Amino acid sequence: MPEVIFNGSDGRLEGRYVHGEGPTPPLALILHPHPLHGGTMNNRIVYSMFHMFARRGFSVLRFNFRGVGRSQGMFDHGQGELRDAAAALDWMQTHNPNSTGCWVAGFSFGAWIAMQLLMRRPEIVGFMCASLPANMYDFSFLAPCPASGLIVHGERDTVSPPESVVKLVNKLSQQRGITIDYHCIEGADHYFSQQMDEFEQVCEAYLDKRLKPADRPLALAR
Template sequence: MPEVIFNGSDGRLEGRYVHGDGPTPPLAIILHPHPQHGGTMNNKLVHAFFHMFQRRGFSVLRFNFRGVGRSQGVFEHGQGELRDAASALDWMQSHNPNSSGCWVAGFSFGAWIAMQLLMRRPEIQGFMCAGLPANMYDFGFLAPCPSSGLIVHGERDEVTPTDSVVKLVTKLSQQRGITIDFHTIEGCDHFFTHHMEEFERICEGYLDKRLKPASEALALSR
């Protein structure tokens, strides 16, 4: 898949990008875990998200936050990384001016950034998050959450207790018109060790369910 270098707000950012099918492919941007704890765009969950969307004809981008790999800059505790994500989405839109929709997905720290991006970019119509660090960061900005989405969590996550994620999901689910699909994987740790197959099955099933109405409408319009 093509390596890309694009301009962020504070320097160049390194990514991997595939262009989608047809003249109006939807977009998906994938965000990696914590840069100071070994997180990169080559994380296995980031790869899994990337290929899920690629197989469904999306234009997909995964990239390294500032200070990771060949991306310029230094870690900024989320503020700079959110600007990186916004720049990445801007870059994607410049190469897909007629895109038919937009999704965001993230793992751990990347899931926190993904939810912030969701709040700032109304064109994002769906999200998928894994290992959401609900106990480590303030998610009060999700008031209200603008889009429905999927949250997958390991039942034995040693970073974020399941109870803290359940509380957030319960709060978000009370909003009218928003549906949060929440799945816990029994015996699974924060890194989904030995549970990637089940993780991918849940995510791909959710994507297909969400995308089916759009594909049916397209078929009827032809």
């Protein structure tokens, strides 16, 4: 897949990009886990989500946050990383001017950034979060959550205990017109170490449900 370099707010950012099918492909932006704990765009969960969307005809981008790999800059505790994600989405839109909508997906820290981007960009119509760190970060900005999406968590996640995620899901699920699909995978840890197959099955089934022909144009059903 093509390597790309694009400009962020504080330097160049390194990514991997696949252009979608047809003249108006939807977009998907995939965000990696914490840069100070080994998170990169080549994380296996990020890689898996990248290819889920690519197989469904999306234009898909995953990239390294500032200070990771060949991306310039330094870790900025989420603020700069959110600007990186916004710059990545801008870059994708430049190369897909007729896109039919956008999804955002992230793992752990990347899921936190994804949900912040969701609040700032109305063109994002769906999201997919793995191991949402609901106990580590304040998610009160999701008021209200503007789009439906999927949250997948591990039953034995000791980094972000599922109880904190359930509390957030229950809060978000009270909103009218928004559906939060929550799936807790039995026996799985924060990284889905032994349950990667089940993780992928859950995510793929959700995408197929949201993108069924009755929901055309492809990515616009909220």
